[in-house]
Structures are given as C-alpha cells and as structure tokens.
Amino acid sequence: MLGAVELLPGLVRAAAVDDDGQLRQLVERSFHADAGGADIEAVIADVAAQCFTFQRVRGIGIACPGLVDVHTGAIVELLDLPQLQGFPLSDVVAKHGRAPAVAEHRARLQAMGDRWFGQGRGRRSFASVTTGETLGVGILYDGQVIAPPGGRSGAHMIVAAEGEMCTCGSLGCWKTVATTAWLRRAATAAGLDGVTGLADLVRRPEPAAAAVLDRYADHLALGLINIQHLFAPGRFIVHGEARAAGQAFRDRIEDRLLAVTSWSAEAERPHLVVADVDEDVSALLGGAGLVLTRLG
Ligand SMILES: [Zn+2]
Incomplete structure (x- = not known):
C-alpha cells in the first residue's frame, strides 16, 4: 500500500x-x-x-x-x-x-499520478497540464520525470516581453494570461458580466464570449508550444478547467500546437487528451x- x-x-x-x-x-x-x-x-x-x-x-x-x-x-x-x-x-x-x-x-x-495510474501509463514522454485557477506543467521525458531541484512548474515562464506584472514580480509570466483570473478580467472587459470561469463562459451565447474563449485557448497554447519545442512530449494530458471546456476549445489549442511543430517529422504529433483520473x-x-x- x-x-x-x-x-x-x-x-x-x-x-x-x-x-x-x-x-x-x-x-x-x-x-x-x-x-x-x-x-x-x-x-x-x-x-x-x-x-x-x-x-x-x-x-x-x-x-x-x-x-x-x-x-x-x-x-x-x-x-x-x-x-x-x-x-x-x-x-x-x-x-x-x-x-x-x-x-x-x-x-x-x-505527472506521476498520470504516469502510474492515468493517461501517461506505458509512455516514455508526456506533459501533464494543470489549468484553471492555477497553472502548471509536469513533464515525463524519456521515462524520467523532469523535476530538478530549484526548478519550477511553468506558470512563471515568461511569454511576453512587456506583459502584465505577475505575483512573482516579473512581467509577462504565462500565468498572467492563462489562468481563470485572466479569463474573468477579459470577459468583463469584453462586456460579459459575472463570468465565473471557463465552463460558465462556454455556455454564454454572446459573440464576445467566443472571442474571449479563442484568446484564452491561444494563451494556454503559448506555454505548451514552448514545452513542445523543448521536450516534444507529444501527449498533453489536460487537468482542471480546460478539461470541461469542450472539444472545440481543446481542438483550438491542438491546432496551435500543430501549426508550429509541422517542421518535425521525427517528433510525435502534439495532441491533447483529457485526464482520466478523478480531479x-x-x-x-x-x-x-x-x-x-x-x-x-
Ligand atoms: Zn510570475
């Protein structure tokens, strides 16, 4: 046990x-x-x-x-x-x-839960992605979990040279544009009142909702593209908010990943799968x- x-x-x-x-x-x-x-x-x-x-x-x-x-x-x-x-x-x-x-x-x-009990079983490489109020990525590369002492989990990867101030004090961290906090702010700025999160936004009929959804998917893709370029995990196992956001939302992220990795014939094509373990x-x-x- x-x-x-x-x-x-x-x-x-x-x-x-x-x-x-x-x-x-x-x-x-x-x-x-x-x-x-x-x-x-x-x-x-x-x-x-x-x-x-x-x-x-x-x-x-x-x-x-x-x-x-x-x-x-x-x-x-x-x-x-x-x-x-x-x-x-x-x-x-x-x-x-x-x-x-x-x-x-x-x-x-x-990532270790996915590796032993979830969508990562039997694989040599994959990335496990946490989405929602918190953001992060765990990576299995060639059978090894990439978890170096002093390393972090990806939320503070800088994705914009002149972005927003992050809680860590840096400008333009991935988490400033790809968490639920950003989604709520973007929805309010687009005239959508009271959006609580991604599942809520997906159900909104207003055209502005679709535009915010697309931007959110693109922002999530930014960090994942960096991961794919560096480690080529192929499989991205999605946990959290994006898990319940629907296939169209995940397809958009996948399309962004495919668009910037088409040059590689050797790497496994990047694809998203929904985590099958109980969140x-x-x-x-x-x-x-x-x-x-x-x-x-
Ligand atoms: Zn930060």
Missing part, C-alpha cells in the same frame, strides 16, 4: 492507495489558513497518524502547493501559507505516518506515484 498526503491552504488530506490507484482510506481535516505554524503542524501530524497508524504504507508522497527542497522535504516557498516557510514537511509526515516520506510541488507531482484525488494519486518513483 502506498501513502499520499496533500497539503492545501486550509486543508490536509491523507490517503492509502493500492497499486492500482484505488483509494483505500482517506482522512482529511481543515484548518484556518491564518493559523500559526505550530497549529498547522499539529493538524498535519494528526491526519498522518490517523491515516497511517492502522493502514501501514511503504512510503508517503506529499503534494505541496509551493516549492519544496526535494532533498530535505522542507518548504522553500509557499505564497498562500507564508507561515510555513522552512517547515520540515517530509520529516513531520514521516514521523507521524511512520513511513519514509518525500515531498514535491503539486503541479510537477501530478479530486489527482494530487493524492500523484503522491502515490511519487512513492513508486522515488522510493521504489
């Missing part, structure tokens, strides 16, 4: 997962996002102990919503929970879960995949 822990701003979840990717046990507890570091540590410890005391696991993979030191498992940067800066996440989970623990950035870890547990499956990848 494999262990997985997911840390979110305000929630900790732990699961025991079998080798087929089925959840056999799930424990979760919420906490206040403003709580002190010691209080959050107590919640993490309690959830790990509850989940793994009777259901022993051979290792625990942890999905962290920010950067972690992949060697020590300590949190390096977590913008939504700054009080956890430097927090020894892996050590705390390992101690209370009574198994070796490893931690990884959530977006990069999702609600994809990070936990990624954690279980991390155990298989890193702990064997």
Whole structure:
C-alpha cells in the first residue's frame, strides 16, 4: 500500500492507495489558513497518524502547493501559507505516518499520478497540464520525470516581453494570461458580466464570449508550444478547467500546437487528451506515484 498526503491552504488530506490507484482510506481535516505554524503542524501530524497508524504504507508522497527542497522535504516557498516557510514537511509526515516520506510541488507531482495510474501509463514522454485557477506543467521525458531541484512548474515562464506584472514580480509570466483570473478580467472587459470561469463562459451565447474563449485557448497554447519545442512530449494530458471546456476549445489549442511543430517529422504529433483520473484525488494519486518513483 502506498501513502499520499496533500497539503492545501486550509486543508490536509491523507490517503492509502493500492497499486492500482484505488483509494483505500482517506482522512482529511481543515484548518484556518491564518493559523500559526505550530497549529498547522499539529493538524498535519494528526491526519498522518490517523491515516497511517492502522493502514501501514511503504512510503508517503506529499503534494505541496509551493516549492519544496526535494532533498530535505522542507518548504522553500509557499505564497498562500507564508507561515510555513522552512517547515520540515517530509520529516513531520514521516514521523507521524511512520513511513519514509518525500515531498514535491503539486503541479510537477501530478505527472506521476498520470504516469502510474492515468493517461501517461506505458509512455516514455508526456506533459501533464494543470489549468484553471492555477497553472502548471509536469513533464515525463524519456521515462524520467523532469523535476530538478530549484526548478519550477511553468506558470512563471515568461511569454511576453512587456506583459502584465505577475505575483512573482516579473512581467509577462504565462500565468498572467492563462489562468481563470485572466479569463474573468477579459470577459468583463469584453462586456460579459459575472463570468465565473471557463465552463460558465462556454455556455454564454454572446459573440464576445467566443472571442474571449479563442484568446484564452491561444494563451494556454503559448506555454505548451514552448514545452513542445523543448521536450516534444507529444501527449498533453489536460487537468482542471480546460478539461470541461469542450472539444472545440481543446481542438483550438491542438491546432496551435500543430501549426508550429509541422517542421518535425521525427517528433510525435502534439495532441491533447483529457485526464482520466478523478480531479479530486489527482494530487493524492500523484503522491502515490511519487512513492513508486522515488522510493521504489
Ligand atoms: Zn510570475
């Protein structure tokens, strides 16, 4: 049995997962996002102990919503929970879960769930793409997950030389033009009131909605084109918001990818597939995949 822990701003979840990717046990507890570091540590410890005391696991993979030191498992940067800066996440989970623990950035870890339990099974290369309120890409290249220490997950790839200011302080990051926050702003600017997200926009009958949708697809394609040029993963496994946006939306992204990679006869033609794992547990499956990848 494999262990997985997911840390979110305000929630900790732990699961025991079998080798087929089925959840056999799930424990979760919420906490206040403003709580002190010691209080959050107590919640993490309690959830790990509850989940793994009777259901022993051979290792625990942890999905962290920010950067972690992949060697020590300590949190390096977590913008939504700054009080956890430097927090020894892996050590705390390992101690209370009574198994070796490893931690990884959530977006990069999702690729491991796809690799072992999802649309990436049996493949040597693919990219796993998170869309929606958060944006990121995890890459499997020639059998190896590309997750170098100090690397990030793609949201802050710069796609415009004179773009908008990003939360990270740079100008023109991919996330400034390809997340739900951008979509809502663009919809409002186009005279579409109250758009909550992509699924909502797809249902709007106004002509302006189609134009915003096309721009959003093009913006998502920008980052994926860079990934295709560098790693030629061929398969892009789509998670999150774009998963439910309809085939036409995904076709437009795919067309953009094909248009700029037609020169290569050697690379697999880029194509999008919708993730087949339950979104609600994809990070936990990624954690279980991390155990298989890193702990064997
Ligand atoms: Zn940025």
